[in-house]
Amino acid sequence: MASTPIKRTTTQSAPAQKALAAKAVKAPRRTQEDRSRITKDKLLAAAIEVLLRDGYSGLTMKEVAKASGVSNGALMHHYTTKAELVVEATAMVYEEAIVRGQRMAQTAGAAEKPIEGFITDCMSIYFDWPFLAALETLVVARTDPELMAKILPVMERYRVTCDDIWMDVFKKAGVPAKRARILLNLSLNLVRGMGLNRMWRHDDLHYQTYIKEWIAMANQQLQALK
Incomplete structure (x- = not known):
């Protein structure tokens, strides 16, 4: 919200005017x-x-x-260069995505419903603009080794960090590491594939139906481990 401008009136005291002037002088300047x-x-x-x-x-x-x-x-x-600019912009987006994923993983219910939490985290990326932005660059990088060398570390950092975050959640939920890794990768590829499909089929109800089915099946596996 914009601050209300100070109205200078004739009734304003001299000390008040000096205080305002001093405040303006002392305001920190941008370095x-x-x-x-x-x-x-x-x-x-x-x-x-x-x-x-x-x-x-x-x-x-x-x-x-x-x-x-x-x-x-x-x-x-x-x-x-354009490549330098786009790669750093993509890195900025995915660093923010990591922070959001960390916040979600630290919620009280994450260890109670790890599959739901991980899929929600994935959908916030692959069903939204961060994935589209990265995809634009990755498609070009497929035939541009120099660009691929720049963008690949960004994508790998996001993926490895995200997996580590959620592997820890699954561990807290009592899921063996091998089973957790399988469930994470299957969930990731399901959501990522749907993210690609959404580029031409804009029917989220269709995707939600299959995601709910997958969550039910994955949770059955988790229940069997208890």
Whole structure:
């Protein structure tokens, strides 16, 4: 919410005016590091926006600069190539996804319903824009070894970290590691495959039906272990 502007009136005392002036003087100024971080955040957010709208092939540095409100010169100061910009933007998205997954895994009910928790976490990525943004880059990277070398560590870090988070949840739920790994991979590939299918079949009720069936079957396996 925007702050209400202070109205300067003739009844305002001189001490009050001095206090306001002193406060303005003492307000901390942004450092060069702060300004650089803010600029990069604007550029990365704009890169994702343009990537989702125009795809990797349609993304240009000029368009990202325009969408971010940052000058072309400032953009080139931070990112010299389109690949560098897109990879870092994708990394930013997946770092946030890791944080969200950690929060979900730490909830009280996660160990009580680990399958439901993991699938919900997966759907927040693969049924939403983070997966689409990464997919745009991965399709191009398939035939571009240099780009693949940059984007692959980002994807692998997300996957390994996410698996570690949820393997710990399954361990707390008393599920043997081998069985937990199988259930995680089957659940992941089910949701990820549906995420791909959603690009042309926008019928979430259809996917929810099969996800519920899978959760029921997976929970039956977990119950059998107790």
